Amino acid sequence: xxxxxxxSDRLSRYLFNKGDFSRPVGKAKPRAFERPPKxxxxxxxxxxxxxxxxxxxxxASTRADQTLKARADLRADDVATAGLTIxxxxxxxxxxxxxxWPSSEEDELQVRVRLADAxxxxxRPTA
Amino acid sequence: MxxxxxxxxxxxxxxxxxxxxxxxxxxxxxxxxxxxxxxxPRVTTGEADASSPSAFVSVDLPDAWQGQExxxxxxRHERSIADKLMLVRTHxxxxxxxxxxxxxxxxxxxxxxxxxxxxxxxxxTKRAWNVAHRLLRxxxxxxxxxxxxxGRRGQVMLDWLISDRNTLTVEVHSDGHxxxxxxxxxxxxxxxxxxxIDEAEVTANAPDDLELALARLNRHANGSDR
Numbered sequence: 001x002x003x004x005x006x007x008s009d010r011l012s013r014y015l016f017n018k019g020d021f022s023r024p025v026g027k028a029k030p031r032a033f034e035r036p037p038k039x040x041x042x043x044x045x046x047x048x049x050x051x052x053x054x055x056x057x058x059x060a061s062t063r064a065d066q067t068l069k070a071r072a073d074l075r076a077d078d079v080a081t082a083g084l085t086i087x088x089x090x091x092x093x094x095x096x097x098x099x100x101w102p103s104s105e106e107d108e109l110q111v112r113v114r115l116a117d118a119x120x121x122x123x124r125p126t127a
Numbered sequence: 128m129x130x131x132x133x134x135x136x137x138x139x140x141x142x143x144x145x146x147x148x149x150x151x152x153x154x155x156x157x158x159x160x161x162x163x164x165x166x167x168p169r170v171t172t173g174e175a176d177a178s179s180p181s182a183f184v185s186v187d188l189p190d191a192w193q194g195q196e197x198x199x200x201x202x203r204h205e206r207s208i209a210d211k212l213m214l215v216r217t218h219x220x221x222x223x224x225x226x227x228x229x230x231x232x233x234x235x236x237x238x239x240x241x242x243x244x245x246x247x248x249x250x251x252t253k254r255a256w257n258v259a260h261r262l263l264r265x266x267x268x269x270x271x272x273x274x275x276x277x278g279r280r281g282q283v284m285l286d287w288l289i290s291d292r293n294t295l296t297v298e299v300h301s302d303g304h305x306x307x308x309x310x311x312x313x314x315x316x317x318x319x320x321x322x323x324i325d326e327a328e329v330t331a332n333a334p335d336d337l338e339l340a341l342a343r344l345n346r347h348a349n350g351s352d353r
Contacts, residue, residue: 017244019276025288030296030308034279037249105300110308110321113296117310 003088003096007077009048011086011096013119014059016066021121028072028119030112041097046088047073056124058094072119082114223272227263230275231256231283238277249281252301258329259283259299265333270341273297287341289348295340297324305329309340311347318343 005011013032015021020032035042045062047055060068079086079098087097102108237243238251262285263273273285283299295309303326312318320340328334 019274022274022286022288025291027288027291027294029274029276029284029286029288031276031278031284031286036247037280038247105298106306106308106321106323109296109298109306110319113294113308113310113319113321117292117294 003046003090003094005046005076005086005088005096006048007075007080009046009076011044011074011076011079012047012055012059013042013044013072013074014062014068015070015072016063016068018069021070021072023123026121028070028116028121030109030116032072032119033112033115035101040101041087041099042101044074044096044098046094046096059124062092068124070121070123072116072121074115074119078115078118082111082118084111222268224263224268227272227275228260231259231263234275234277234283238281243277244279246279248277248279249301251277251281251283254303254326255281255283255299255301258303258305258326259285261329262297262299262305262333262337265329265331267333267338267341270345287344289344293344293348295337295344297337302326303329305334307337307340309344311340311344313347318347 013028015028015032019029021028033042043062045058047058050058055071056068059071076086083100083102084098085100087099089095089097102111235251235253235256238248241250242248243250259275271287271289273287276284276286278284278298281301285297285299287295289295292313293311295307297305297307299305305324305326306322307324308319308321310317310319320336320343322336324334324336
């Protein structure tokens with residue numbers, strides 16, 4: 001059965017690079033929402049309904065070779081407000097692809113700035 | 128091999144070696160020509176015509192100074208102006224520039240080859256480095272220091288997160304052009320700016336759009352226009 005993402009659901013972008021966020025300001029940077037050079041989509045995860053430990057467990061499992069440092073949480077309707085679409089493809093489980101990026105560089109940067117602005121930064125608790 | 132600032136790099140020194148070898152004089156300091164040493168610009172002067180008030184100035188930049196913005200100031204015009212000429216290394220006061228410059232060098236070292244992050248990201252080009260360096264130098268010293276990062280397409284990313292609601296990001300791309308986007312203001316008066324800056328617009332003076340964006344961010348962050 002296809003995954004359903006509601007407007008108010010939480011989507012998480014997992015951050016493995018400390019340059020993706022500002023600890024003093026407590027915000028994700030636009031870089032956190034930049035796609036890989038040759039990809040059309042941005043990877044996020046539908047974390048609605050998961051408790052905090054499981055949100056982190058899911059994130060850590062996505063990149064076993066790197067240390068998860070933080071995450072940027074958005075509501076699904078923040079993504080839509082930025083003019084993007086969500087493809088809940090569940091591959092891997094709970095994965096969603098963010099599609100519909102503008103073709104011009106300045107518009108794309110503006111979208112990333114808006115996503116970073118709307119996102120809530122959550123630092124990974126230290127063990 | 129690394130070199131201390133101010134030392135002349137050997138022949139064949141790398142791009143980074145030459146950058147590190149740049150003289151470490153404080154920014155904004157006025158340097159009398161007669162005090163310049165061999166590693167610094169060689170300035171020659173002459174008069175085009177003895178009966179004319181005009182004169183010419185030739186500045187020969189050593190490699191280590193390439194990319195630096197220089198201004199030549201005539202303190203007072205006289206027939207012999209050699210002793211009156213001063214080199215003024217831009218208007219920016221000593222501030223965060225040295226720290227930002229070091230971060231920019233680190234970023235270049237990190238991302239100087241493709242796939243520098245094992246995720247297929249593109250390398251940062253020298254051209255992007257040079258434009259970013261010029262941009263940092265040109266920005267008003269009273270502006271906050273930007274955070275410097277590397278994008279996945281090898282672009283230099285300058286982030287001003289002045290507060291949680293007032294942000295400006297400038298990306299300097301591999302071919303030298305820049306794009307920027309800003310958000311500012313509170314919930315009642317949210318504003319935004321975005322645009323493209325051509326490489327040629329990045330001179331000794333910061334592009335007007337960036338100055339305007341930074342001014343708006345500062346104004347809103349200070350709470351004077353919420």
